[in-house]
Amino acid sequence: MRSQNASFPYWSELLNTAIETASIWQSYRSSGDRFDEMLFPDGTTRPHWRFLKSQLQQLGAAGLTECSATMERLVRENGTTFRVDDGEKKAGSSRPWQVSPIPMVFEPRQWQDLSAGLAQRTILLETILQDLLGPQRLIREGILPGRLLWENPNFYRTYHELDRNSQKLHLTATDLARRSDGQWIVTGDRTRAPSGLGYLLENRIVTSRVFPQLIRSCKTLRCASFFESLREHLRSQAKTQRDNPRVVLMTPPGASYREFEDAYLARYLGMMLVQGSDLAVRGGQLNLKTLGGLLPLQVVWRHVSDRSCDPLELAPDSSSGVSGMLRCVRNQQVAVVNTLGSVLVQTPALMAYLDAANQYFFSEPLTLKSAKVYWCGDDKDRKYVLDHLDDLIVRPAFAVSSDPPYVVSEMSQEDRGKLRGRITASPRDFIAQERFQYSTTPVWTSGGIQSQCVSLRTFQLLRGENVDDERVRVLPGALTRVGKDDLELAWSPVSGNMTQDCWVMSEKPVEHQITLLKESHGSIQIRRAGDELPSRVAEHLYWLGRYSERAEALARLLRTTLDRISGEDEIKSVSEIPRLVYALASMGQVEPSFALESFAANLPELEIVLPRSITDVDQPRGLQRTMQSVVHNATAVRDRLSMDAYRIVQRAQRELNAPLGPDNIGQAIERMGTLIVDLLSFAGIVTEGFVRTHAWQFLELGRRIERADHTADLLLTMLCPATPNGSRIHEAVLQVTDSSMTYRSRYLNLVRLAPVIDLVAVDETNPRSIRYQLDEIVQLLKRLPSGEQEIGPGPDERIAMNMHHQLIMAEPHHLCHLSESGELDRLRALMTMVKEEIPKLAQAVNARYLIHTQTVQQITGAR
Structure with missing residues (x-):
């Protein structure tokens, strides 16, 4: 018999079954004056949680422990990590991503109301950015203080009217927390290059692997359609070659905190992942530098900071960008998403003026309120802050930082005095924000189910004004973070908190999951080349x-x-x-x-x-x-x-x-x-x-060069010195080179030097021999691209062909000849030649193909 609840007709009679005495929920309690996501203040379960709660109860503690272990294993196997930079860990070190098996749950009506507020806020931020980078009416009309822009260290005048008549914001994120009265409050906006989207996707994939039936039974809205819309929107931003534009994801170099996420998103969305060193501006066009030449780019989805994108016009010390990018944007040759300068509307101090800006532009208040913010650059706000420091938390005014805020009530008198002095000396650099108690939600830990504070990061895609359906698409879910107190959640999403998947329930059955390989009816040019490396x-x-x-x-x-x-x-x-x-x-x-x-x-x-x-x-x-x-x-x-x-x-x-x-x-x-x-x-x-493109050729070239090098080194070390009783040494050589089975099949148990040298050094049929490596190296080098002016073999090919020829001409019995000192001088000479020529070959390959790369890797060293 089905439940008669109109909103959730899929509930079964299990919802009304009394929970057993040994319930996994028996120790879970709402946190008094905090809003609890699962429980009403009287301790009863909210309707949209009942089905999930009962299903988790059926799993029991043992089942949840097993699910948690499975999720940890999947995260570990996927290599899902994030980089932390806090007081406990070395800067730039990595830690595994943490996912709790219990999700955060939203009922349909609640999510619809929240989505409407997020859409309104997203359009407001786009309108403000268009104004700040254009006519600047908000400043002229006194809605925003001019100092908020002119004294912002993230503002460069070159941003002004950089990309006229173009959409500025495309993908935004919003940080949210729920107050004790049940209202969602915005604690921050992210408009430059919001992080967390890849981790949200990983949470959903891992959770759906562990709870495939449960996630469907709860009628959870899928996320894939949002990513499909994102991919199509990025393609639609192309200024040229709109039929099949080349879209790349630009990531910071080195050990960035975006390392895992950007690679994850690039793979999922089918984009090429590039760094600034991969790009070059030629003839006013932004190009991808490849082995086959320059390939023009139409759209860059950047995850590099605004000021780092162009060292020519912005930060001259930047190694993350490419000189001339702004000129390409200015000349409408490339689209950059989000636009350069979008960092301005994630300025924390701007939150103090958003309500007034929305009233100015749209004659209505914001339905989704921000946490109360006071910018100390304003005299009235500064006076209030200094008078009420104990009730506030203090943050930087212009920068979004992963550093924890100043919680004045928990500071010593000395530290309070220092902070007060800093605010007085440079008031524009600080904001103060109201502190409120975050809502709580159930979290599975090793000790059972606990009540922990929760915050969300939602993602919004702002599309063009001519789209068929809603202009703002809100991803149906969020990156959910949980922690033992509010301050844990005041850090950035890469600060190391436990996370949860976020399930947004639907009142009707969810349509079949779409795929990002959706069929296109347009024609496309067939390609098989791999020059775009x-x-x-x-x-x-x-x-x-x-x-x-x-x-x-x-x-x-x-x-x-x-x-x-x-x-x-x-x-x-x-x-x-x-x-x-x-x-x-x-x-x-x-x-x-x-x-x-x-x-x-x-x-x-x-x-x-x-x-x-x-x-x-x-x-x-x-x-x-x-x-x-x-x-x-x-x-x-x-x-x-x-x-x-x-x-x-x-x-x-x-x-x-x-x-x-x-x-x-x-x-x-x-x-x-x-x-x-x-x-x-x-x-x-x-x-x-x-696929046998240049990517495979370079990977294979590295393997073959290294195998030839260490095999020659092994023969020099093991065979060339005088050997009174060498059969055991010969067997060791065969074992190290994985050639024992082949030798036995040919010669049974009779181990002699000549066939060992033949098999390991000059046998062209043995994949472990030096000769085989040189055969492959010569062929690989021939297939790599060469310059238009080059005639004949390049320097790298000549070195490889010379070694190859000497191995071809080598005769095993001749190499076994003992000198007067009783050593294999001819074998030594041949192996020494290989050992000396391999580093020269590696240097020639580097000079011909890899010379522009910034870092140098090296294996071999002085012995």
């Missing part, structure tokens, strides 16, 4: 190939060495161990002293040193640092890698970092095996998943 991306792919190959080589060498140390024989009697340790020292995994007998006698035992070296982050060329470089380069090109490939990289580093137990040699061998499997899986996914 920025050199910066090519560099990261190249080094991803090199570092991943180096990590595998180190893991194989470590496993082979540990295998022999853990055997029944005495270490001193195992002839290959000194050579293996020397090879490890040569690659930088252990200190060189361990390779010298005179020093090794006074050093710790290898059984202790080698397992410890696996987790040693201080060795600059060791396994840990190598894997860190793998992750760094994979993250830099995350939008180019499949989700499975990226997950493998994340998992490999996570498992490598786990502490070793008492049986550390056995665990170390097992861990090396796991790492090798992960790296082979990554290589396999890349091989099968990458």
